[in-house]
Amino acid sequence: MMRISNRYFILLLAASFSLLTSCEKENGPGPDNGNTPAISDQTKYINHWIFDGMHEVYLWEEYIPAGLDPETAPDPKKFFYSFLYDLDRFSWIHDDYDALMAQYYGVQESIGYSLTFGRMGGTDTLFAIVEYVYRDSPADSAGLKRGDIILEMNDRSLTVFNYMDLYQIKSYTITMGEATPGGLSLTDHKISLQSRVIAEDPAVFWEVLEAEGHKIGYLAYVSFTSGQSDEYLHTLNTVFQDFASAGITDMILDLRYNPGGDLESAGWLASGVCPATNVENRDIMIRFQWNAGYTAYFTQTQGSDSENLQFRFPPNPFNLDLDRIFVFTTDRTASASEFTITGLYPYMDVICIGDTTYGKYTGAWIIPDLADPPKHSWAMVPTVMKYANADGFSEFNFGLAPDYEADPYYFPLRPFGDSQDPFTARALSIITGLPVSGYLKSEARPREIEWFDPPVNEFKRNLYLEPEFRYK
Numbered sequence: 001m002m003r004i005s006n007r008y009f010i011l012l013l014a015a016s017f018s019l020l021t022s023c024e025k026e027n028g029p030g031p032d033n034g035n036t037p038a039i040s041d042q043t044k045y046i047n048h049w050i051f052d053g054m055h056e057v058y059l060w061e062e063y064i065p066a067g068l069d070p071e072t073a074p075d076p077k078k079f080f081y082s083f084l085y086d087l088d089r090f091s092w093i094h095d096d097y098d099a100l101m102a103q104y105y106g107v108q109e110s111i112g113y114s115l116t117f118g119r120m121g122g123t124d125t126l127f128a129i130v131e132y133v134y135r136d137s138p139a140d141s142a143g144l145k146r147g148d149i150i151l152e153m154n155d156r157s158l159t160v161f162n163y164m165d166l167y168q169i170k171s172y173t174i175t176m177g178e179a180t181p182g183g184l185s186l187t188d189h190k191i192s193l194q195s196r197v198i199a200e201d202p203a204v205f206w207e208v209l210e211a212e213g214h215k216i217g218y219l220a221y222v223s224f225t226s227g228q229s230d231e232y233l234h235t236l237n238t239v240f241q242d243f244a245s246a247g248i249t250d251m252i253l254d255l256r257y258n259p260g261g262d263l264e265s266a267g268w269l270a271s272g273v274c275p276a277t278n279v280e281n282r283d284i285m286i287r288f289q290w291n292a293g294y295t296a297y298f299t300q301t302q303g304s305d306s307e308n309l310q311f312r313f314p315p316n317p318f319n320l321d322l323d324r325i326f327v328f329t330t331d332r333t334a335s336a337s338e339f340t341i342t343g344l345y346p347y348m349d350v351i352c353i354g355d356t357t358y359g360k361y362t363g364a365w366i367i368p369d370l371a372d373p374p375k376h377s378w379a380m381v382p383t384v385m386k387y388a389n390a391d392g393f394s395e396f397n398f399g400l401a402p403d404y405e406a407d408p409y410y411f412p413l414r415p416f417g418d419s420q421d422p423f424t425a426r427a428l429s430i431i432t433g434l435p436v437s438g439y440l441k442s443e444a445r446p447r448e449i450e451w452f453d454p455p456v457n458e459f460k461r462n463l464y465l466e467p468e469f470r471y472k
Contacts, residue, residue, distance in 0.1 A: 039074055046076040046376050050083070050093075053367050059383045060085035061291045080380055090362055090383050097368045097379035106200040106225045106232065109170070111193050112137020113144055114222070114257060117163055117452040118411075120183055126158040126452070127151050127177060127184055128166060129413050131257055132204045132222060142191045146205075147413040151177035151186050163452075170195040179412045200225070202261070203235045205254075205416040208246040209424075212432040217243035217320075218417045218424075220254040221269070224261025224336040233268050240272045240318035250431050251320065252424070254328040254416065256354060256408065260335030263311065263363070270340050271316035278347050279319050282312040284390045285343040288363070294384070311343075324349040326427040329400065330408040332453065334358035338400060342389045352402040353426050359399035362386045404430075409451050 047070030055061060063085040073079035080093040094100050102108055112134040119126045128150040133139045151158065152175035153166060165172070176189040205220040219239055226233050243251065251273060271279050278285075287310045289295065298308040327341055329352050338357050344350050363386075368379045388394035406422045414421040419428055425439035 037074055039072060042376065043074065043076060044071055046378055047071070047073050047079050049369060049376070049378070050076060050080050050380060053380060054080070054083045054382060057291070057294065057365060057367070057382060057384045058083065058091075059291050059362065059385055060088060061293070076378065083382075088383055090360060091364065091381060093378065093380040095378050097366075097374075097377050100366070100379055104225075105228045106202070106223070107197060107228065108200070109195050109197050110134075110137065110200065111139050111166075111195050112198050112200070113139035114454060115150070115166060116454050117158070118409075118449040119160075119452075120449055122450070124159045124161070126160060126163050128158060128163065129411075131413070131454075132220065132416075134198060134200050134204060137198045137200075138193050138196060142193060144191065146415050149177040149179065149184065149412075150174045151184065199227075199231070201227075201232050201235050202258075202265075203232070203239055206239045206242065207417050208243065208248060209252075209417055209428075211419075211428050212434065214250055214431050215246055215248045216428075216431060217246070217248040217251040218254065219252070220256075220416045222257045223259065224265040224269070224340075226262055226265045226268075230264075233265060236265070236269060236272060237318050240320055243320060244318070248320070250324065250326070251322055252326045252328065252417075252427050254423070255333045255337045255340075256328045256330045256423070258333055258337045259358070260337060260339075260360070262336065263339075266336040266340045266343075267311060267314050268316065270343055271313045272318055273320055273322050273325055274313060274344060274347055275323055276319050276321040279313045279316055282315075283347065284310050285313050286311040286339060286387045286389055287392075288385045288387050290385045322348065324351065326351045326353060326430070328352075328406075328423045328427075329354040329357050329402055331355055331358055331399065335360040335362075338396070339387060341400060342393055342396075345393065346390045351404070351427075351430065352400060353404045353423050354402050354406045355408050356399040356401050357396075359397050361388075361394050361396055409449070411449060 051068065051070045054064060058064065064083050068079070068082060070079070073082075077093055077095070084091055114131040115128045116131055117126050117128050130139070130144055130146055130148040130150070132146055133144055150166075153162070154172050155175065156162065158166075171192075171194045173190050173192045176187050176191065177184045178187055200223075202221050202223040202225050203219065204222050205218070207218050209216040209218055253273070267285065270285060288308065290298065295309075298306045302308060325344065325348060327350060329337075329341075334357060338360060341350055341352065341357075362383045364381045365384050366379050366381050368374060369376050386394060404426050406426055410422055414424075417424060419425055419439040422436075422440065425436050428434070428439050429436040
């Protein structure tokens with residue numbers, strides 16, 4: 001049997017999207033019609049690794065189909081997907097473990113911005129809008145900022161056929177555009193960009209807003225990533241200290257673009273904003289449910305109070321002792337973001353503004369080959385548990401509905417914290433008691449725009465610590 005020591009506990013709370021397209025469940029190996037090609041020993045080894053691992057740790061182990069044969073499956077990827085439960089949207093596998101982990105830890109080669117795409121009038125021509133920029137990235141150095149509009153790449157219009165090149169090509173020149181009453185117009189402003197390895201610190205913006213005597217801490221947090229040496233948690237500490245020094249009365253947590261990440265950073269952020277008594281009492285934030293074998297194992301070997309069965313608010317000297325928090329959400333708000341929101345529900349007033357979240361209440365482990373040395377480079381990421389908050393709330397398959405709606409596709413895009421951002425305007429209205437119209441003085445008119453959500457990188461949304469797996 002494989003067993004994981006608590007010291008090497010890995011938990012992933014990430015929406016399972018592929019790098020360029022959503023990861024769809026594939027069909028398993030087809031029937032043998034007498035023409036089955038010879039299966040290499042290497043493929044058989046990988047298949048057995050998948051077979052053993054899935055039967056050991058998979059949350060829905062009891063639903064694994066009978067008759068799956070690692071000796072006859074020619075494609076390990078298809079073999080892995082043939083194990084999945086019909087309702088499992090989240091388990092996946094990758095053939096390059098090192099690349100997966102490098103991207104997950106938030107240190108990778110990138111231009112350093114997030115884009116969303118739209119088109120007007122039903123043509124093939126698109127435009128890109130910068131959603132956010134990582135600090136000290138090529139995009140940041142070039143002066144790009146949230147709300148900037150891109151119309152061309154290498155003097156060619158963006159289209160449905162080439163827009164993904166903005167993610168795949170390492171060096172290019174963009175031409176900026178601007179919003180006009182009639183639509184968009186091309187400018188003569190060109191920017192050359194060259195990708196490089198950057199640190200993708202998820203705290204992309206924080207500031208203290210002031211309105212009607214209130215001081216409001218605003219944090220835009222785009223993934224739950226701790227970093228290789230917890231360096232991104234140190235950034236959160238800086239945010240908490242800045243907010244405490246300013247004497248904030250309220251806080252906005254912008255998770256609009258946050259698809260998830262690791263347990264450690266989600267717990268650290270939650271323990272920084274919740275009431276101080278929850279941290280002092282080490283109250284339960286989340287409970288975990290595993291397959292029958294692992295539930296019994298953790299209970300018998302570690303007791304019912306095991307950290308593998310329940311997650312308590314960690315001690316946090318930077319706690320802000322808030323009793324209310326405003327959270328911005330969209331359908332891209334997922335997994336560790338939802339973990340944080342639901343974990344706070346029983347203890348403070350969590351006011352969600354925006355759109356319904358994605359709906360993911362499960363976690364996964366990254367499992368590489370544990371042979372020494374490894375005999376292959378694959379890593380599987382099976383769903384191994386589901387979670388519920390301290391009140392037992394779970395299985396929100398259709399997401400978390402907002403308390404107040406706001407349009408995530410408003411145009412043009414305003415800077416983080418700008419009162420004319422409809423999300424921020426709604427929060428300020430609730431805080432100050434003034435009408436929303438008092439902040440949206442020149443509210444953007446809706447345009448006939450078809451929006452394309454950007455790709456979400458599943459690789460960097462995972463945390464791996466070397467586990468003590470053992471097959472018996």
